[in-house]
Amino acid sequence: MPTVTIDGQQIGVPEGTTIIQAAEMLDIHIPRYCYHPGLSIAGSCRMCLVQVEKTPKLQIACYTPVSEGMAVHTNTEQVVKARQAILEFLLLNHPVDCPVCDQAGECWLQEYYMEYGLYDSALLEDKVRKRKAVILGPHIVLDTERCILCSRCLRFCDEITKTHELGIFERGDRSEIWLYPGKVLDNKYCGNVADICPVGSLTDRDFRFICRVWYLEDVNSICPCCSTGCNIIVDYNLKRPHAAKGRRLMRLRPRYNPEVNKWWMCDEGRYGFKFVDASDRILDPARKENDKLKPIPWEEALGRVARAIRALVDEGRQEQIGIITSRWSTNEELYMARRLFVEQLGVKGLDHRVPGNIVGQDDGFLIRADKSPNSKGAELIAVHHPEGMDATQIVQAASQGKIKLLYVLHHDLAEAFGNKLIQKVSQNTELLVYQGTNFNQTSDQADVVLPAAAWPEKEGTFTNYAGRVQKINEAFAPPGRAWPDGKIFVELASRLGAPFRYICAEDIFREMADRVEPFKGMSYSSLGLTGSLVSSQGE
Amino acid sequence: MAADKGLTFWQRLYLPEIIKGMALTGSHFFINLLLLSLRLIGIRLKGKGPVTIRYPEERRELAPRLRSLHRLTRREDGSPRCVACMMCETVCPAYCIYIVAAEHADPDIEKYPIRFDIDLGVCVFCGYCVEACPVDAIRMDSGSLDFATYSREDMIYKLDDLLKIEPARAKG
Numbered sequence: 001m002p003t004v005t006i007d008g009q010q011i012g013v014p015e016g017t018t019i020i021q022a023a024e025m026l027d028i029h030i031p032r033y034c035y036h037p038g039l040s041i042a043g044s045c046r047m048c049l050v051q052v053e054k055t056p057k058l059q060i061a062c063y064t065p066v067s068e069g070m071a072v073h074t075n076t077e078q079v080v081k082a083r084q085a086i087l088e089f090l091l092l093n094h095p096v097d098c099p100v101c102d103q104a105g106e107c108w109l110q111e112y113y114m115e116y117g118l119y120d121s122a123l124l125e126d127k128v129r130k131r132k133a134v135i136l137g138p139h140i141v142l143d144t145e146r147c148i149l150c151s152r153c154l155r156f157c158d159e160i161t162k163t164h165e166l167g168i169f170e171r172g173d174r175s176e177i178w179l180y181p182g183k184v185l186d187n188k189y190c191g192n193v194a195d196i197c198p199v200g201s202l203t204d205r206d207f208r209f210i211c212r213v214w215y216l217e218d219v220n221s222i223c224p225c226c227s228t229g230c231n232i233i234v235d236y237n238l239k240r241p242h243a244a245k246g247r248r249l250m251r252l253r254p255r256y257n258p259e260v261n262k263w264w265m266c267d268e269g270r271y272g273f274k275f276v277d278a279s280d281r282i283l284d285p286a287r288k289e290n291d292k293l294k295p296i297p298w299e300e301a302l303g304r305v306a307r308a309i310r311a312l313v314d315e316g317r318q319e320q321i322g323i324i325t326s327r328w329s330t331n332e333e334l335y336m337a338r339r340l341f342v343e344q345l346g347v348k349g350l351d352h353r354v355p356g357n358i359v360g361q362d363d364g365f366l367i368r369a370d371k372s373p374n375s376k377g378a379e380l381i382a383v384h385h386p387e388g389m390d391a392t393q394i395v396q397a398a399s400q401g402k403i404k405l406l407y408v409l410h411h412d413l414a415e416a417f418g419n420k421l422i423q424k425v426s427q428n429t430e431l432l433v434y435q436g437t438n439f440n441q442t443s444d445q446a447d448v449v450l451p452a453a454a455w456p457e458k459e460g461t462f463t464n465y466a467g468r469v470q471k472i473n474e475a476f477a478p479p480g481r482a483w484p485d486g487k488i489f490v491e492l493a494s495r496l497g498a499p500f501r502y503i504c505a506e507d508i509f510r511e512m513a514d515r516v517e518p519f520k521g522m523s524y525s526s527l528g529l530t531g532s533l534v535s536s537q538g539e
Numbered sequence: 540m541a542a543d544k545g546l547t548f549w550q551r552l553y554l555p556e557i558i559k560g561m562a563l564t565g566s567h568f569f570i571n572l573l574l575l576s577l578r579l580i581g582i583r584l585k586g587k588g589p590v591t592i593r594y595p596e597e598r599r600e601l602a603p604r605l606r607s608l609h610r611l612t613r614r615e616d617g618s619p620r621c622v623a624c625m626m627c628e629t630v631c632p633a634y635c636i637y638i639v640a641a642e643h644a645d646p647d648i649e650k651y652p653i654r655f656d657i658d659l660g661v662c663v664f665c666g667y668c669v670e671a672c673p674v675d676a677i678r679m680d681s682g683s684l685d686f687a688t689y690s691r692e693d694m695i696y697k698l699d700d701l702l703k704i705e706p707a708r709a710k711g
Contacts, residue, residue: 099624099673100650133646209640209650212625240628242637242654 004066007074019061019072020048030074031083031112033090033198034150035062038263039159042151045090047112049082050074058082083116091117093128093173094199095145103200105213109148128173136165137185139205139267140194144176147201153177153193160264160365163187177201188367191270195253196263206271207251210244211237219475220255220529222462224328224373224455225269228366229464230254230261231530232269234456234475247277248476249456257530260468266367275454280439282451283480293449298481298491301448306495308405308431313345313496322394322403323350326410327357327372330460330472332508333485334374334381335516336500337409340489344498348388349403352378355392356416368465373455377463380518380534395421401428408434409485410452414441435488451482458484459505461527463534469522470531601682601707606666608683609657609696610704612676619702621676623652627668635661636668652698659686660694682707 003012006023013022018041023030033045041063048061053071058079061072073079091109098104130144154166154177165183168175179185185193194204216235223230233253237243244250252273254265275281285301286293312320325337334352341347357372389397395413398406399421406429414422419441426432426445434446437454456475463469478484483491486505493500502508506524513519518534526532550556574588592599601607612620623640639654668677681704688694 097649099626100622100648104624131646133642133649209623209642212629214629240637242639244639 002068005071039155087117101200102203108198161187223269225272227370227465230265231257286449320404322406324408325352331377332460335512336489351391373462399424404430412440453478453484467534606679608681611701626671630671655698
C-alpha cells in the first residue's frame, strides 16, 4: 500500500491507484475532461497535468499510478500555467456559442476557463468550422465544433453498451466525432453520452432548448420505470412556468450508486416521466354522473367511498370488497393499504399482482423485465392476503358481481384484462373507485375517481428487485387538487373510524420498520443516499 | 384674525395689491403672447419666453442614453437577431420577460425565440436586458415613452410587436 503526499497531505492508497483517484480521496479536485471513473483511461485532454517531484515534466494525474513516497503538487505555478495553455489549446477552434448552447451553465469549459483560463486569445486566423446540430439518433444531437475530443462518448459506446456507434474520424484540427457508416446512435443507454459529455457537443434532444440549466432545481430520487431502481436526480423547473408549456419535470439524470446503477441509467427510464406533466393528469376528485365525470369536493368523494366500505364492513360482507393495490406505490403506501384494509377492516380481497408488468427480458445490465419499481416491496409487505384472492381472481369476481366494491389503485385494469371485462365490472359492482395519476380506460368506467400524486410529487421508498430500499423525494406539489396516496389513505381511514396517526411518510416508515420483519431496524436516515438492503431472514 | 397680523395698512386696503398682482400676471401673459407670436413667424429670442413645451405636438429632445421602450433588432432578412439565450430573462429583476426557444432550421443560427414577451406593466426599465444581451438583439432606443394602455394585457408586448418598433433616430 503506497503512501503518497498530495499538496502536503499524506494518504495510503491501494496499489495501482492513480493520482487523480488518490487526490479525490483527499478531496482535492484535479481538473479533467477525458477522465471518467466509469470508463477506461484515455489521457487525451491533458487537463489533469500535475507536478510530481523528481520527474522533469508534468504528469497526467489520470494515468499515473502512485508509488511509494511520491510527492505530488497540484497547484504550482508550472501546473497552473500548463492548465491555462491546455485550455487555450482545447478552446482554439471552439465556437464559443455559449448563448445558444444547452450546456452553458454546466459546461466544464466555462468552469475551468473562469478558474484557470482567463487568457486573451492569440488566434489570428479563422476558426475551423465543422458540422453543427447533427441528429445522431432518437435522443442525441451532435455539434462537432464544440467537441474537445475527450472521447468519453465513444468509450461509453465501446465499453458500457458495447455497441460501437461512435468514432473519431479525420486528423489534426479536422478530427471529429462521427458515427460509423450505417450506424445510428440508438442504443438503450445513449442518453448517458449527453450526461458525460463535458462540453456542449452532445446534447439531449428531449431537453434541448426547453429550459436553461440555471433555472433548474433538483432533488434526489429513484427511477420508477423498472425494478432496478436506478438512483437519479430529478431536474425540475418551477421558476419559469412559461418554459416548455408548463412542463415541470425537465429531465432525469443518473446519480452515482456503486451498488445499483453506477453512473448510468437507461433511456427507457430517462424519458419515461412524460406522464407526470401530461395533459391527461387527473386534477379533481370526480364522480360519474350520466356517464360523465363531474368534479366534486374531496369531502364528498371520500365520504362516498368511506360510506360504501363502512356499510359492507358493518354488515360483515368484507368478502365483497376488492382492493387492487399497485407495485408502483411506495412501501409506505402499500403498508398503509395493508394496515387499513387487511388489518383493520378485515378485507381479504386485496392484491397487487395485476399481470402486465413483465415486458421483454432483463438485459443483464440495468434494464429489467419487471417494469414496476416496487414488486419486491409489495411482496415483502405481504399486501396480498395469504388466503385471499389474487388480482385476477378479484377482477373476475367483480365482473361476476361477487364483489360489490372494487377499489383500484393506479393500475389500468382495462389494459391488463381487456376493456370488456372492466365494463362488466363497472356494471356489476355497486362502486368502482379508481385512484391514480392519469385518465385511462379504467378511470373512464369508475364511479368515483380520486386524483393521486405521481412519484416526483411524493415522499417514500421503493424496494428494488434485490431488496434494496431506496428513498424517493418530493420535487414539487401534485397538480390541481391531487393528493399523495398516503394522504388519501389517512383521510379515508379517519372516515372509516380507524384513524392513522401519521404526520409524514417517515412516521409510516418507522412503524413499518417496527412491524414488518424484512425492514427491521431501518430508518430514513439509515437509508442515506444509496439505500440499504432488507434483511433476508424472512426468506 | 391671525393671518392679518403683520400686514401693513396699505396691504389691508386689499385692492391696490390685487391690481399689482394682476399687472404682474398680465405683463407675463402679454409678453409671452408677443414672444410666441414672434416664434410663429420665425423670430426666436434666446433665453426669453415660456420654457414649457406644447406636448404632444412638441416633444422634448431625449438624451441619447435614455432607456425608452424596448425593441428587438432584426437580421437582414427581417427575422429576429435574438438567439433565445435567456440572458435577459435571467437577469431581469422584475421577471417580466418570457421567452420560449425553438430549433432553427439553419444550424448556424440553431436557436431562435418563438415567443418573446415583455410585460411593460411589470418592467422597471433598468436596462439590464440590453446589457446582458450577447448579440445586441434587444435595445431600449425607440425613444417611445408614452405607451400607456387601457388594459394590463395590452401592456404585454409580443415578439412581433417588439420587432416592428423602430429606433428613435437613424444612426448617422
